[in-house]
Amino acid sequence: MTEVPAGPLKRTPLYTLHKELGARLVPFAGYEMPVQYPTGILVEHAQTRNACGLFDVSHMGQVRLTAKAGHNAAKALETLVPGDIAGLQPGQQRYTQFTNESGGILDDLMVTSTGDHLQLVVNAACKDADLAHIQAGLSSACEIEPMFSRGLLALQGPQAVTVLSRFAPQVASMKFMTGAFVMIEGARCYVTRSGYTGCDGYEISTPADAADPIARKLLGHPEVKPIGLGARDSLRLEAGLCLYGHDIDTTTTPVEAVLLWSIGKERRVQGGFPGAAVVQKQIADGSPRKRVGLLPEGKAIAREGAEIAIAGKIVGTVTSGGFAPTLGRAIAMGYVERAQSANGTKVELVVRGKPVPAEIVPMPFVKHTYYRG
Amino acid sequence: MAEVKYSEEHEWIRVEGDTGTIGITQYAQEQLGDVVFVDVPASGRKVAKGEAIAVVESVKAASDIYAPVSGEVVESNAALADTPGDVNSEPMGKGWFFRIKMSDKGELASLMDEAAYEAFVKSLG
The missing domain is CATH 2.40.30.110 (Aminomethyltransferase beta-barrel domains)
Structure with missing residues (x-):
């Protein structure tokens, strides 16, 4: 699995809840995370595909970028990623990658524009390195705010819309890969209609102290069961989605990984991201x-x-x-x-x-x- | 009453005469999680004690099963191909892996009885 940094394991805001639910906790990316609950991975997998699963993904890294006066945060971020970020409308979300000078992938991430700023969600195992990379590249253009203590809940499956709509009716009309600020149980959350299962569903970024009460409320609905990292992996594999450190890493380019769809058409031509020459050559000649x-x-x-x-x-x-x-x-x-x-x-x-x-x-x-x- | 012995690799062997039926313990199935495939050995295969002889695949990982005694495989549990979950639901019953005709029953002495195995599992925390 993912390399574990030295030092004591960290806990997400849902640690106590995981223990209460009987989760088997394992070290993952420096955190104590639930790999499964007592029902087991097969039941959790089917629960998500057929009804609704709640995943704690608070270990992932959330970072907010805000443009400094006279700068454009999206244009700045495009110097680190090949995705079309400048073209993001407020409330739109995109998948992209941090690339290195060889066109290899340092991490993959989601970027959402709120209009006022960009919200990034990066992999847990990479988040410290990603933050340093962002600070090194973007400090002159952006205020960079790591939000590593926030909660991140993924509510996934065909019933996710039914359940979350009971808390906030406006989420029902959100489309895939869009985001919005939503009040849930009195907490200001940022909700995106996205996930890592191939199912319809949402990711809910919560204030740190709201993660546990919101998770408990969601689990109070009969359609929802807690799902661990084991089923998260089997779900994403069925969906053909890459797992960083396994299917993509610093030795694979977005072209080799068949992620060319995530590179903006103009950006393929114009470049301007690390490793652009390598990626452009592979686009032209094949990887x-x-x-x-x-x-x-x-x-x-x-x-x-x-x-x-x-x-x-x-x-x-x-x-x-x-x-x-x-x-x-x-x-x-x-x-x-x-x-x-x-x-x-x-x-x-x-x-x-x-x-x-x-x-x-x-x-x-x-x-x-x-x-x- | 058949004698049951246990290995430190969390296999059990139920001894009846010269034949031992082998599977994995409750502790092992809990650790593995949902079993989705068991690669059992073919009849006639000769194995030495400690040799990797079968593979149990859970959703998470593949784990080798080691022969707790030496001998010749005389039967394997063909039903596991269709119902691998038997290993989880009845690890010491329908979830057995294979039977072996022991070549040296003296090897059983190195295995644990139930009380010793329970103490061993407790020691693992």
């Missing part, structure tokens, strides 16, 4: 390798690190693999040489020394059910 979906035959599970071979020759590596509860079978994603990356290509995944036949398939493995209005 040496590509991230693909993999469907193994049979029951064996090819996990991270398993080699991908064609007729005995290694052509790539699995970066995430596991059991897909919705499909009742194993799935995986990994990188293969571009020449071998076409959908339908037959490969073997080497599981404990034995080749398991598999096919390269399009992702997601389970259809996204985002609300686009």
